[in-house]
Amino acid sequence: MDVSVRLDGANQSGQLRSLAHDGRWIAAYNTHDESVDLWDLRTQRHIASLPDAGELTWGLAFSPDDGLLASAGPSGKVRVWDTGSHRSVAVLDTTSPKRKAQAVHFSPDGRSLAAAAADGMGNVTVWDTDRFRTRMTMKGHEGAAFGVEFSPDGRTIASVGEDSTLRLWDARSGRSLAVLDNHAGMTFDLAYAPDGRTLITGNNDGTVHLWDVRTRTGRATLDISAGTVYGIAVDAKGTSLAVANSDGTVQLWDIASERRTATLTGHTLGAITAAFSPSGSTLVSSGNDTIRLWDLDAGRATRHICDVVGPAVDRDRWRKLMPDVPFHMPCS
Incomplete structure (x- = not known):
């Protein structure tokens, strides 16, 4: 299960600090030349370096139809590219006073784009993707907001941050729906299960929390014991959880039984992000060293x-x- 390949064809001498993967493309930011690079997942070949990146990129996200890619960085600007033409189509300003954008996420219908601000105030800004106009800003986090995600039905926005809270917002009005305490120090990432019933958060105390969305209560705490949890991902079936950790491992967990099923090793300078392919047979992870594709089909790995x-x-x-x-x- 730990057979992996490293993507080639682009300058990888820098640190790969962010990753997005939609089943067709892989996008990653490289600190060496401050580029956002695109790879074709099927051929594992480098396709393009997107123009006008020009700054550290903390967050990347594809739109549901694969047509757009958004990035977030410390200037507070959110940049949007057309993945077909590789051209920049919008540069959006957050309402962050200190102009820092940490994470981005598109709504399931692709009509909205949200960004979390690492600005000391934790603002979450939402734009429409028709004309890229600001729709609303949600305020509440104390300190930086590190992660943001729409629910699978698009009705709710969830955000996490430095204050260890998980916050739920109405995606239409921006009204606060709930404030849940992680009791875990800073919380760096979050992910909904595909059915929208479970929300998962990754924390800097080495734990992952599972939340019941309906009752808005904690369901379980997973002890990762691998340093800080930087990134988490759930597969399309909602059965497997991937956890990227500061010790360089990526752990796989069965969500229903809350048991760890595998530990993937290979990153040498910490694992930052992870994403499943639509079929769930491949996992993509990035770290401070490489991008790796993991074959999760045990039979195929054994044959190899x-x-x-x-x-x-x-x-x-x-x-x-x-x-x-x-x-x-x-x-x-």
């Missing part, structure tokens, strides 16, 4: 290992190659 090592695999060799899979003799 057999091709490499031959028919004989002893227990010690198996434990090194696939530590999370029980030993058997697949290559005989």
Whole structure:
């Protein structure tokens, strides 16, 4: 399960600090040349470096139809590109007094774009994507807001930040719906399960919290024990959770049973973000070193290992190659 490849074709001598993945494209920001690079996931080839990036990028997000890519950075500007032509189509100003944008997310219908501000005030700004006009700004976080996401039905916006709160907002009016306390220090990322019933947050105390959206209460706390949780992702079926950690590992968890199913190792300078492919058979992760594609199909990974090592695999060799899979003799 830990067979991975590193994307090539672009300058990767810098740190890869943000990632977006929509099943067709992969976008990542590289600190070496301050570029936002696009890869074709199928061919794993570098397609383009998007123009006018020119600053540190903290957050990236694709629109649901793959047509747009948005970025957020410390200037407070949110930049939007057309993924087909690779041209810049909008540069949006947040209402952040200190002009810092941390994360971006499109609504499920693609008609709205939200950004979280790491400005000491935690504002969340929403624009329409027709003319890119500011629709509303939500205020409430004490300190920076680090993550923002629309619910699967588009009716609610969730945000997390430095104050350890999970906040829910009405996506039409901007009215505050709930303020939930993580009791976990800073909270860096969040993700809805596809059915909208569970909301998951990743925290800097090495925990992940699962929330019941209907009752707005905590459902479970997962002890990751791998340093700070920087990024989380849920697969399209809502069964698997990926957790990217400061120790360089990406852990996989079964959401229903709340059990860890695998630990992926390979990033050397910390894992920052993770995203599943639509089929759930591939996981994309980025860190301060590389972008990695992980094959989550255990059978396919086993066949690859057999091709490499031959028919004989002893227990010690198996434990090194696939530590999370029980030993058997697949290559005989």
